[in-house]
Amino acid sequence: MLGDKLIDGVVKRHKLIIVIFAVLTVVSAFLMLGVKINYDLSSYIPGEADSTLAIEKMQEEFGAALPNVELAMPDMNVTAALAFKEDLLALDSVSAVIWLDDQLDLAIPLELQDQATVEGFYKDSVALYQITADQNDAVASLLSLREIAGEEGAVRGQIVELAEAQLATQSEIARIMIFAIPIALIILVIATNSWLEPVLFALVIAVGVLLNMGTNFIFSEISFITQSVAAVLQLAVTMDYAILFLHRTNEYKEAGDPLEVAVKKAMKKSFSPIASSAATTFFGFLALVFMRFQLGPDLGLVLAKGVVFSMLSVFLLLPALILLLDRLIEKTTHRPFLPSFKGLGKLVIKLAVPILIIVALIIVPAFLGQRSNNFIYGMGGYAEDSRAARDVRLITDRFGNNMQMALLVPRDQPALEEIFIDKLEELPEVKSLTSFISVSSSALPPEIISEELTSQILSDDFSRIIVVSNSPSEGPETFALAEHIREIADEVYGPDSEIHLVGENFVITDMRDTIQEDSIIVNGLAILAVALVIAIAFRSISLPFLLVLTIEISIWINLALPYFSGTNLSYIGYLIVSTVQLGATVDYGILLTQHYMDNRKILGKKEAARKSVSDTAGSLISPAFILAAVGLVLAAVSSISVVSELGLVLGRGALLSLGMVIFLLPNLLRIFDRLIEKTTWKADFLPDSLIHRKEKQEFTQNEQS
Template structure:
């Protein structure tokens, strides 16, 4: 490898030029990568609601009502005029209002007041609209122009468009904050004013290469688009720091720069690759999820870390050799403390912290079993945003509501009539529009207007459009979806299909809940295997994983103790991200601990190891914490914001436990570690047997 590295450094100008050219090309390719903002598309193909949507798309021209539009201060004739204007908007496939439920030729006082209040209350009219998937942004803009600022819009298209509008601007805003802050952190933790420039150029090129090569996937989710670059930056910055630290260490021995860099690459490659591999495995575990947002993020993030490893081991050495004189000219004293007092203080309280962690894990385990989760798009709008305000205004006036399309095989009028009656009798149901209800089974099809007929009977199916007084997701909602499916199953065994946002969320819940155990088991198992090979030990991987998993348990339990709900997507992702990104701290600490223990007594080793590694661990943890906080504080998307806070809190917890809890474990279980680790030799203390 020494010869290959030397040849690479001699060809440094050509390699640097190649990477810069590739970066320009990938920068252009990023414009061609499509971004998907609809979470429904990431349900498994075999999910019942996915099958129902596919059938409905093929059989019917219009989908389920997916938008609620409220217009205040209108009379009945004015509401009918608004309905006509809204129906003419391009992209509005269908619109329902009170006149589709009852006859408005009679006084409202004589009608069923519960039905009336679902559509018209205190001078406010509520329309149920079906918006096509294409051109939703333009459609919503025209609807907003018609209803004015006093009106309100709520529904899945509004959530999707909000994500579409905010994602691009928020990514730029996040980067405008994170780059200067990380640059400042690097200035304070390095000994050259120019080194941070090299680090940022190296990781920047890796990020652009990753974003451009995402074109091979065709499209990525907006969650991946928003978080991918920031997580890649935060998780891979260490690799270049490891390399340059080793380069400077070798140069202090008066080794010529070219030879010093060649040695630095050879000597640091193993630790860099081991560190990178654990992060890759943590991200790659997401690929095992049936819910496709996992593979979407897993492939992109794992590829990003892989590209970061390549740029660090090939591009970074060549770039450094092209401008190492600038590093020499801009040297400054270290601003980092020695951590000597911190190490002594930390070493003293390690037993107390160990007891505290052991005590905390029990309630944290119980808290995780009782977390309140959100699974769909309903929790993605930030409080105070127009999306959230409009939704609250509609819910306050008319209550929460959801629409479904229940499709059954056409031709059995008696079963359809009985099903429609039973569904209408459910207490949550506000209305049912079906062929049997609207037209009547006794009227032949040829006497029914074709437009009305094809909305209900098409492609061999007849459709019941159901409006229910339930929230987008809640235990009540999930119970209602289950009841609807069971009711349809009685009349149409294994042939009824249910579509709608709530059905999608229900299937999302069922899918990603089943994913959690599998994803965590794969991540923990694969990383344990890497650690087993790295340390040649049976017990050390257990102690390292116990440390990081303890920090994950505490991190995830916090929402329960603060009384807040947690998005399940963030819950799944943080388990893999925190494990893959912070297990490096435990690896670094353990490697240095074993080196120190070979040269000093057990009593002195923890403090010395903390002093040696605290700077690197806190720098890495600080970068990940800053990245997470910026995601959490700037993003208006609930899932991304919560994921950012989880990443930041997880980085802090992992760093603390590695510096306090892990040394206590290594010290307390030293005899067991000696017996279960190959070729391990510790400092011979007086009166102690040596293994």
């Protein structure tokens, strides 16, 4: 509950508050430009993961990283290919280039050499270079490589993924907001009675968004996913706070209260329901903080912080703007565009049995389906018509996949290393293998080998084996190969030996294992936190179960659809939607349940359910449609696969939650009415005896008339 002194201060100094918010907004807009963005999902794997420790050890022992990008050039003879390699090495962004001359003696005709090795780098007059480029400025690296490759050349690899994510994030945020804000305004114009009110809502929440995004400077960096979705999600999930506040103000004005009194009453009376709604969203987002995969805390903290700033904007800035612009709001009123929903309430009650039967039939398949999806754990693919997708096709069609791995084994155990290499070469996925033993023999002293090659494959303590496999960047075969190589290493060297395995497949495998471990914890904490807030708000034991169940059913259906349609689903999106959809849409159920509890004090359970649907449908539609529209805009505009998919699933989830709250929840409240009364403190439901007496009186009056 807001204190009277604070309320009086806001009303009395409303112009000063507007000035303060204006200054803070401008400052936040400048601070937002300095927030560092991280585009590498692998950096969010826990520091204790095997792949993270392996990368650190390789950098410590060898310094040089694995090749992170491939470049293919057509119409090249060997002489031209060698000259082009020197051109690549001359680029500021390139630190190393590997080609055929690093594997074979080119003085010997290629026809007389190992054809598998030759065709790994040179096939049908196309030269394929393995390049180590600067990841810290991936965009500059990619642009320089594409410039030297020209339209005929092709570039693929990690640098492309990082650069494309960075370019998309920088260019698409503005485009997303350009589409999302007008759509939200149109929905609000339809849902309200004033042309100016929607602008006021959007302005207040936009200020909260800017304050949130600007204060991200307190973090060392945020992920590109957070940067892409945080602003638009905050806009969508907190807009209803402003709507509820202004509606409450208008109610008091219509009751005859002067403007200042109406605003004060609205601040006092609307704080509790808005705070309860915000708390469920806040804790739903905050559950992501407990993910070991650090993208969860990254996104969760920013979104939870956004809820706080939206609350501050609604209870400080919005009252000030209402006091300043009330006359203009009055002059811009229009007739209601939304129809009456009395018929909808009757329909929900009439269809109670079919609705319950349908839900009972689909709940188990939906629950099992959403747990059986074929998940993607990395960045996903590129847009079909993009240069990146074209380049991937060109290189893959000619050379297949080239998964780079570096295996660090103890240098002082050459006999075991030779056994390890023999077992690796037996794997059908392995295309090539380079090690000190493979270019010499285990008995040959390192002094005879060139210093340049020795430094790449030998350190004081480790021998580095470079392996190239024909595995995609992600997929079941990728995980299987990573796990198989780890098993071979344990078999040869023992599980306690210091073996370090580096490569994208090991990173993706650790990412998969980490995210899967997070799933149960994060979902459990989100459900527990939201249920606790509902229990406190309603002082009830049973209502949290019914409300959470309603939203969870919609989540299960939403996340099961990819399984039944045979499409892949990003596990990052799956986990985020599981918590965000719960936190953002359980508010719909809270609003309807609050009306049901109030109506049950004067009506029977059937009439209370019907009236609750009729009274709240209009209020529920606008936030649900805004969240759905924002999600679909993300899906349509973003070229980042994981962001686009997140938007699609979240938008679909908002509509499913709305449908479940309107059609399922009222009937659950009716069925469990007696249980709710028994498990809710001071429910004060209308007694059955009074209900029957009232119904009898109404029947008698109808008979007489």
